[in-house]
Amino acid sequence: MNSRKEVSEAVIRRLPKYLRCLGELKSKKVLRISSKELSERMSLTASQIRQDLSCFGEFGQQGYGYNIEYLNESISKILGTYNGFKVIVIGAGNMGTAITKSDRIKNRGFNVVGIFDNNKDLIGTTIGNIKIQHIDKVKEFIKSNKIDIAALTIPKEQTEKIAEKMVTYGIKGLWNFSAIELKLPEHIAIENVHLSDSIMVLGYKINNE
Amino acid sequence: MNSRKEVSEAVIRRLPKYLRCLGELKSKKVLRISSKELSERMSLTASQIRQDLSCFGEFGQQGYGYNIEYLNESISKILGTYNGFKVIVIGAGNMGTAITKSDRIKNRGFNVVGIFDNNKDLIGTTIGNIKIQHIDKVKEFIKSNKIDIAALTIPKEQTEKIAEKMVTYGIKGLWNFSAIELKLPEHIAIENVHLSDSIMVLGYKINNE
16 A cells, blocks of 8 residues: 555546546446557546556556456545445535535445534425534534545635534545635545636636637 | 746646635735745745746745735736626536525626526526526527636536537636536637546545545
């Protein structure tokens, strides 16, 4: 496992894209693919693909290419999508609802099992088949259900404080949708989705393309 | 404008983060900041910050640091957040609703002015104060309202076809929330938000941290 730590962020970020590409090929009943064809589909060079995958083992075979089922399975394992991560959502607004209802996220092994909010009007109502609970119940819930991930879809003013609490309650990873950078202990995994950053980059591209 | 084209993607992606950092300082009535302090807040080195900003002009002054108001204004201009981009949302689901209602996106100059769906039950209902229209009306709407950006929050099976239509209708940029890679003419700006990719990266980090 030590070698894994040296895999660059860029390679890790490409893995889900490989998975999407392979999933598409699988759904078309394709059994194998040459590195050239895979590279065209991925908009990468064949050598970059070989380099990416070599971080994790040997996957291709000279003259045969890649076995799609095997490569798909292997990357799924590397990403841990078979683990069945347990996720809670903090904030039952539109973004929290979108996450909770997302089949795409569920199909990748991330199961939303609890939703929490501090708005009394929402407590007891459901999203999908999950009842919204008061945020006061979250500590107990995390401990007794061994929750891995908390998705934070709350106003940015509240995010830092809630994030720190999540850490003390034993959460392993935070999926942060608030427009702030979290500063937390190094062993806590953080992944940010800054939507307003993303649309600003789009605006820049429009002005400069 | 030619020099802008050579600015790396990484630098462009950091600009919104500068803006968030400067906005926070502004709200605390801070007037200026040394490159050292700014670098600590940004988790970058001071030399990286100088390099980033030098892509766009001269902002810091030896012994004075950065004028926060001026730097904030300048980066806002570079990103085009004063332009008032006109945005339509295709798909009136939870993600479409979240985007439409987002103050954060609006405050950056991206105004959602239309929402479209093909679900007849939704047509005529409103999100915020915007009436959901049938997708058949989108061509006329884009042309008569000079829409810049279409946010695509629709099932991935429909995304490619809709994206191609958007391009022929004159859209300049696509904000793609579907789990596919769009292949479109080069002059069309694309920005992807792949939520399931993001949570898979988080899962990887949890397993390997």
